[in-house]
Amino acid sequence: xxxxxxxxxxxxxxxxxxxxxxxxxxxxxxxxxxxxxxxxxxxxxxxxxxxxxxxxxxxxxxxxxxxxxxxxxxxxxxxxxxxxxxxxxxxxxxxxxxxxxxxxxxxxxxxxxxxxxxxxxxxxxxxxxxxxxxxxxxxxxxxxxxxxxxxxxxxxxxx
Amino acid sequence: xxxxxxxxxxxxxxxxxxxxxxxxxxxxxxxxxxxxxxxxxxxxxxxxxxxxxxxx
Numbered sequence: 001x002x003x004x005x006x007x008x009x010x011x012x013x014x015x016x017x018x019x020x021x022x023x024x025x026x027x028x029x030x031x032x033x034x035x036x037x038x039x040x041x042x043x044x045x046x047x048x049x050x051x052x053x054x055x056x057x058x059x060x061x062x063x064x065x066x067x068x069x070x071x072x073x074x075x076x077x078x079x080x081x082x083x084x085x086x087x088x089x090x091x092x093x094x095x096x097x098x099x100x101x102x103x104x105x106x107x108x109x110x111x112x113x114x115x116x117x118x119x120x121x122x123x124x125x126x127x128x129x130x131x132x133x134x135x136x137x138x139x140x141x142x143x144x145x146x147x148x149x150x151x152x153x154x155x156x157x158x159x
Numbered sequence: 160x161x162x163x164x165x166x167x168x169x170x171x172x173x174x175x176x177x178x179x180x181x182x183x184x185x186x187x188x189x190x191x192x193x194x195x196x197x198x199x200x201x202x203x204x205x206x207x208x209x210x211x212x213x214x215x
Contacts (some may be wrong), residue, residue, distance in 0.1 A: 001198045004191055027194050030182035032175065034197055116187045136164075148170030156179050
């Protein structure tokens, strides 16, 4: 099971600039749809990439769903040369996204983010309206039910 | 949100608003703790199911 508190703590303790998106962002807002992984959009500046790498090194990140033994190296070059990473770690599943459909990158998402206090520290989370927008933009059939949940949640928040 | 997706609208009819209202009474941290308790329970059910199949 994903240790959400542990993952958030690891990122925060290393000073990583990130915004929580996806299903876990829905949970923070009050969605009833469960999620098993933590999705974040991380800032792509070199210093933040170094912090992101350092944050996850102790937790043995590896490509989720890939056969064991692949020559995957979790280091600065890997992150610089890639963009989005679907990983498993000792703390559970985490998706690292350089940008997302309908939202763009970390800098573009910042004005649409909200600050939550969770597990003893601050955590930036994509706002509910923008979260709905990104789910719509992704256009994935698997998101339709989650989208219905989030849109109903927004209605409930605005009642 | 001005554009309406008929599929999403159809799904919305089945969303349990009482669950959402209960969640909205919680703090974000409490919501996460509830999620983790749910995932733990699901894993326990899965483990018990595997054990039951192995015994039969």
